[in-house]
Amino acid sequence: MALKRMDNMGIVVEDLEGAVEFFRELGLEFEGGAMIEGEWAGRVTGLGDQSVEVAMMRTPDRHSRLELSRFIRPLVIADHRKAPVNAFGYLRVMFTVDDIDETLERLRTRGAELVGEVVDYKDIYRLCYIRGPEGLLIGLAQELG
Incomplete structure (x- = not known):
């Protein structure tokens, strides 16, 4: 097993448009936005029925991303x-x-606990959230295909 990369860091905001503009001003690029909802999403997060508007911001080197979410x-x-x-x-x-x-x-074996379930997303990813040390929330993704 080898860790491949860190995909993104997520931040929940109240004013998504304002946050996007702030991070654009800082130098991040807007990569895209979407509504995340449906049965699969609630199974990953453990929140059940959810609706979240997200905006993905990317560093200019294209290696790191910030996922801004408005619940x-x-x-x-x-x-x-x-x-x-x-x-x-x-x-x-x-x-x-x-x-x-x-x-x-x-x-x-190091104390991690699954938050919701491991789910498949459109035959693209298998996803889950775990609670790691001190209850920190960590997402895992496996690319499919």
């Missing part, structure tokens, strides 16, 4: 925006791996 459903239940830089936690970080099942098996 429509369910409502946001916590607000960490005003926490100082030394506050615990973050939304999640997503990694692409060669074999999601083997990776889960190894990480479970």
